[in-house]
Amino acid sequence: MIELDPLLHSQLRLAIMxxxxxxxxxxxxxxxxxxxxxxxxxxxxxxxxxxxxYINVNKLNEGNRPRTLCSITEKGRDAMAAYTQALRSxxxxx
Amino acid sequence: xxxxxxxxxxxLDIIQxxxxxxxxxxxxxxxxxxxxxxxxxxxxxxxxLAFYVNEAWAENLVIFYLITLGVAIISITIFMENRKKKSxxxxxxxxxxYGAWSIGLIFxxxxxxxxxxxxxxxxxxxxxxxxxxxxxFLYMTNLFSGIAQSxxxxxxxxxxxxGVTFGLFGGIATTLFGDNVSSMKVLIEGSFIFLFxxxxxxxxxxxxxCVWNRQQTDAKxxx
Numbered sequence: 001m002i003e004l005d006p007l008l009h010s011q012l013r014l015a016i017m018x019x020x021x022x023x024x025x026x027x028x029x030x031x032x033x034x035x036x037x038x039x040x041x042x043x044x045x046x047x048x049x050x051x052x053x054y055i056n057v058n059k060l061n062e063g064n065r066p067r068t069l070c071s072i073t074e075k076g077r078d079a080m081a082a083y084t085q086a087l088r089s090x091x092x093x094x
Numbered sequence: 095x096x097x098x099x100x101x102x103x104x105x106l107d108i109i110q111x112x113x114x115x116x117x118x119x120x121x122x123x124x125x126x127x128x129x130x131x132x133x134x135x136x137x138x139x140x141x142x143l144a145f146y147v148n149e150a151w152a153e154n155l156v157i158f159y160l161i162t163l164g165v166a167i168i169s170i171t172i173f174m175e176n177r178k179k180k181s182x183x184x185x186x187x188x189x190x191x192y193g194a195w196s197i198g199l200i201f202x203x204x205x206x207x208x209x210x211x212x213x214x215x216x217x218x219x220x221x222x223x224x225x226x227x228x229x230x231f232l233y234m235t236n237l238f239s240g241i242a243q244s245x246x247x248x249x250x251x252x253x254x255x256x257g258v259t260f261g262l263f264g265g266i267a268t269t270l271f272g273d274n275v276s277s278m279k280v281l282i283e284g285s286f287i288f289l290f291x292x293x294x295x296x297x298x299x300x301x302x303x304c305v306w307n308r309q310q311t312d313a314k315x316x317x
Contacts, residue, residue: 010098010100011095014100018116019115022112022113022185023183023185026182026183026184029182037096090102
């Protein structure tokens with residue numbers, strides 16, 4: 001039985017990783033808009049992905065405005081590649 | 095979206111949907127290619143007409159440069175304003191375009207140098223000492239934009255004004271203290287300068303972005 005990464009096999013976390021895969025960096029506002037999630041929920045999922053080393057989260061201050069910038073790591077890219085490979089194998093085997 | 099479990103097919107659908115959504119509206123480089131090649135062909139055609147048909151076409155070339163320069167400046171301004179609105183995300187295409195325009199804007203100084211020579215070569219004397227006023231204004235703009243540079247927002251404007259200022263001062267010095275400028279010399283120099291800027295700021299980055307977009311599309315198919 002092919003095991004899918006439980007960290008990625010979640011609607012919101014997978015959406016976050018898919019977005020970050022396509023860009024160099026994206027801030028919190030962009031991720032919240034694109035995923036149509038709440039700020040609290042998004043923050044929790046970003047923490048989980050960051051703890052796993054899949055993404056980098058940088059908190060900046062632009063003038064008086066705080067900004068959270070996220071980017072995918074090499075480990076995150078490898079995890080996504082492995083996840084999609086596992087998905088394809090699973091669906092091909094059905 | 096929420097933190098809920100999904101099926102395998104839903105996973106693939108989410109990946110596809112998010113990638114498509116993210117890439118919507120991203121700059122693919124084709125406008126740079128179109129504008130660049132049209133400009134380059136226009137420069138070559140006008141030069142051929144001036145050399146082999148009638149030298150009067152050289153005056154039309156100066157007007158052509160003025161129009162294309164105006165279009166380029168307006169396009170840059172609109173593009174940068176749009177990017178400011180979408181500044182929440184940074185992509186590889188942004189890096190290429192910012193880099194290319196930084197180089198292009200610095201070389202705008204050469205373009206301004208050419209324009210001053212063209213003005214004197216073609217006898218447009220009404221400009222007079224307004225060039226000193228314009229150069230002085232741009233120099234002051236550099237100082238103020240240097241102060242604002244700490245926010246990162248005035249960076250591209252600073253490069254443009256530095257380039258333009260030095261070009262204007264250089265052009266003034268050449269026309270006042272140098273030899274008389276012939277119209278054919280202006281035509282040849284100006285054409286090379288423009289072609290160089292067009293290739294560096296438009297055609298090369300346009301091709302690079304098109305290649306990158308093709309690679310992204312192929313990678314998406316594999317995923």
